[in-house]
Amino acid sequence: MNDKNKIITGLVIFFLVVLFPFWFNLIFGAADASTAPEPELTEKAEKAETCVAETEHMRTEHMQILDQWRDTVVRDGQRIYVAENGKEYDPSLSNTCMDCHSNKEKFCDRCHNYASVNPYCWDCHTYPEETE
């Protein structure tokens, strides 16, 4: 009973240390690390209004779509893609995706850097040089 103060102080210190990542992030990290990046659309992408699938779907599934494109084009030789919206596309990263999203740094890289993923598409596939 006499150690009540010591125990409480100890508990406070303990929780401060254990919860360090949370309060540190709340106080200091809010500015950059915790805000999700905003990929920028080019004029052309905005005009097109719709991608090969719904925006939500593209956001979460574009890598699966690209994988499917890759396998179907390279291995089955089928090079016409009719999307859900009924439009025909050339299933090609360099020629179709990058045609609209020609701003790799402000579109692809923003999220990829934020999520710390490092796709190796660009080792072989080319992207339009950004002029700015």
Added chain:
Amino acid sequence: MENSRRRFLKNAGFSILGVGAGSMLIGLSAHTSKAVSPDAGQRPQFSMGDKAMEAERWGMVVDTRKLNDSICRKMQEACHSIHNVPEPVGESAQRDQIIKWIWPTEFQHAFPSQEVEFLAEDAAHRPVVVLCNHCDNPPCVRACPTRATFKRERDGIVMMDFHRCIGCRFCMAACPFGARSFNFRDPRPDIEDENPDFPTRMRGVVEKCNFCAERLAVGKKPACVEASDGALTFGDLNDPDSDVRKLLAEKYAIRRKPNLGTFPSVFYIV
């Protein structure tokens, strides 16, 4: 005591049963709701397109009588520039690390098994253009552990999936024609004018002629055939009325190293 324990066990048993059945029901309902999701009727589809050229077995006939050094250079230039094949210059141009899809050589090297004693001097050194033979029985495909090299059953083209290649080079050891090259270093700095419509390769990947599969898909003949001034003919070997078959019916043609049983699809009129 006896009674309460019995009741406890009973209750516990029912609860477990209930939880199990409940989660199963939830799982089932989630499953069925997925199956009738709105876009089920209009899945994205792939197709060949109307423009694509198709054949049962693509093949090529090379008329060596029409070849000379400048035509050979023109064909190589046409192929290598559209396929982003690096042309290293200066220090990095080591002879054993050169990458080539199609290249000129001499008759005696292209056909070593065509053993003719006292072969005429001009015949021995006559230029012959060589490339991947897209063999009907390709040893490179059998050697590849990842199936990065595969034969398209639809049209007989021996293709490479660069995404899959791990650079083990088994295929290079297996190919008796030296048709394959290995990227010992990043090829990009050595590509002068990159063709944005075709990918480059990366370090550690094997590459070779793909019979211009990407051009056939849009109804174009291979680039080397177009640049050949009529020395190269391209067509379906399984179609008796095709240009290549007509040519083969008329002229005596040979294939490279036929004794190895790879059944090349590239023929040479000599």
